[in-house]
Amino acid sequence: MNDQESRYGALTAPSAVRRCVEAMAEYAGPVDPAQLAARLGRPVESIVKLDANENPYGPSPLVAEALSQFQTYQTYPDAEQLAGRALLAEYVGLPAEHLMLGNGADEMIDLIMRTFLDAGDEVMDFPPSFGMYGFNAQLQDARVVVVERNERFDIPVDQAIAALTPRTKLILVTSPNNPTANTLDPADVRRLLATGRVVVMDEAYAEFAQADGQGFETMIGEVPAHDNLIVLRTFSKWAGLAGLRIGYAVLPLGIAAHLWKLKPPFNVNVAALTAMRESLLDQAYLMGNVRRIVAERERLFAELARLPGVRPYPSRSNFILCDVVGLDARVVRGQLADRGILVRHYSTARLRNSLRISVGRAEQNDALLAALHDIETLARAPGQA
Numbered sequence: 001m002n003d004q005e006s007r008y009g010a011l012t013a014p015s016a017v018r019r020c021v022e023a024m025a026e027y028a029g030p031v032d033p034a035q036l037a038a039r040l041g042r043p044v045e046s047i048v049k050l051d052a053n054e055n056p057y058g059p060s061p062l063v064a065e066a067l068s069q070f071q072t073y074q075t076y077p078d079a080e081q082l083a084g085r086a087l088l089a090e091y092v093g094l095p096a097e098h099l100m101l102g103n104g105a106d107e108m109i110d111l112i113m114r115t116f117l118d119a120g121d122e123v124m125d126f127p128p129s130f131g132m133y134g135f136n137a138q139l140q141d142a143r144v145v146v147v148e149r150n151e152r153f154d155i156p157v158d159q160a161i162a163a164l165t166p167r168t169k170l171i172l173v174t175s176p177n178n179p180t181a182n183t184l185d186p187a188d189v190r191r192l193l194a195t196g197r198v199v200v201m202d203e204a205y206a207e208f209a210q211a212d213g214q215g216f217e218t219m220i221g222e223v224p225a226h227d228n229l230i231v232l233r234t235f236s237k238w239a240g241l242a243g244l245r246i247g248y249a250v251l252p253l254g255i256a257a258h259l260w261k262l263k264p265p266f267n268v269n270v271a272a273l274t275a276m277r278e279s280l281l282d283q284a285y286l287m288g289n290v291r292r293i294v295a296e297r298e299r300l301f302a303e304l305a306r307l308p309g310v311r312p313y314p315s316r317s318n319f320i321l322c323d324v325v326g327l328d329a330r331v332v333r334g335q336l337a338d339r340g341i342l343v344r345h346y347s348t349a350r351l352r353n354s355l356r357i358s359v360g361r362a363e364q365n366d367a368l369l370a371a372l373h374d375i376e377t378l379a380r381a382p383g384q385a
Contacts, residue, residue, distance in 0.1 A: 020119075020141040027135050031342055040340055048367050050358040051342040053178070053205075053319045055240035057289040057361070060282035063241075063275045070274055077273055079265035084273050087280050088248060092220050092233075098250055100259055101268045101276075105204055105234040105247030110136050112200060112230060112249070113170065115258050117142045122168040126155050128180055128351055130202065133172045143167075148350070153180040153313070157188045164195060171195075174202040175216075176209050179346065179356045181315035183209055186217045193226055198255070201231045204247075205317040207238035211287060212294045212316060220250050227252045237318060238290050239279040246272040293318050297359045303369050304357075309376045319358045321351075327379055329353040332372075339371045 014022075030052040037044040078084075085096040092099070102108040109132055117123065119141035125133050126147050134144045145168060147160045155173065171192050175184035192199050201219045209216035220231050234247035246268055251259065279286060301320055304312040309332075311323040324332055333345040333355060344356040357368065 020138055024138045027131060033342065036337060036342065042340060046340055048341040048360065048364045050360050050364065050368060051344040053237060053358045054242050055237060056364065057240060059240040059275060060279050060285050062278040062282045066274050066278045067271055073270060076266050077268060077270045084276060087277055091280055092250060094250060097253060098223060098256065099248055100251060100256060100263065101246060101248045103267050104236065104245040105232045106132055107267060108232055108247060108249040111259050111262050113137060113140050114262055116169045116198060120167065122165060124160060124168055124171045126173065128348065129174060130178045153177065153182050155184060155188055157191050161195060168197055171197050171199045173199060176205040176317040180313065180321050181317040181319055183216060183316045186219060189219055193229055196228060198228045198230065203231055204234045205237055206233065207290050208294055208318050209316040211290045223250045223252060227254050230255065235276055235279060239286050241275050241279065244272040244275050246276050293359050296362060296365060300359055300365045307372055307376060310372060319356055322355050322357060324353050324355060329355050332375055335375050336371055341368055341371055
């Protein structure tokens with residue numbers, strides 16, 4: 001040990017990593033279609049990508065037109081997001097002071113957790129749920145209190161309230177839920193709000209539930225009446241802007257004041273802000289696509305239900321969760337990938353033999369259905385294990 005090491009203590013870069021980061025697992029996201037295409041020796045355009053709940057119709061045509069004419073990429077975006085929040089205020093029906101834009105709703109989840117969580121604090125989660133909730137809680141060295149959903153994937157509210165402790169700071173709920181695609185009764189949200197904990201309501205897929213005619217009650221309008229309610233939304237799904245990363249939080253003013261302290265000044269880029277503006281100006285076109293996805297969802301559900309080896313769950317979103325019956329879901333996922341079709345598989349115990357299938361265009365869904373039929377037929381052929 002040299003004199004400097006003796007004075008300051010020996011330290012290596014790996015040993016300096018935070019304990020909670022060293023212990024956590026890497027987040028596993030969707031497969032890159034370009035990588036699959038290269039493995040299969042096929043053009044990337046031939047890959048049927050149904051694993052990330054993306055909008056198969058893409059953004060409004062106004063987005064490409066506006067970006068092709070944009071001239072000031074050399075200038076930083078407005079740190080206060082004034083023009084963007086003013087437009088968004090008309091869409092959500094609340095004053096702009098309640099809004100904050102983020103680099104996807106994922107960034108808003110991160111900012112919320114960094115605002116509220118000290119090491120050892122608790123976040124309540126209701127799996128199966130969005131993996132980023134637990135991921136971001138771990139980054140704050142917080143404990144995730146797990147309350148499993150029931151057999152219908154509803155939240156057991158009495159059990160959740162009983163599991164609260166003085167260190168429970170945040171309750172994360174989702175409607176429609178990812179990956180189960182069911183909605184949450186607003187009365188249950190209000191019961192959780194009555195506990196005094198901060199309730200984060202993720203409504204990333206709300207536009208699909210609003211468009212399917214079954215009734216959906218957003219919690220956005222209740223934010224000003226509750227100092228502990230946050231609602232998250234995104235343009236990734238309904239507006240087809242997943243690649244540009246823009247989402248937002250609807251916040252009580254008291255919480256908003258603290259999040260603004262943490263928000264990076266230029267967190268949303270000018271291309272995303274432009275795309276958001278054009279999307280809000282072309283809502284009729286985009287909601288037409290949402291309705292097309294909902295109609296195709298119902299057709300896909302009916303066709304999946306006809307397959308002996310697939311049991312789909314009803315969906316209020318742009319994806320369908322399916323149990324695989326009599327076959328190994330991980331194997332089926334791999335066999336679909338070998339045919340150039342990507343779907344999502346989870347390693348958690350509850351969903352180990354399930355697949356989540358995004359609703360694509362009719363021709364993409366038909367390719368999926370044909371492939372599933374072939375896989376089932378081959379697996380059940382005489383002489384097959």
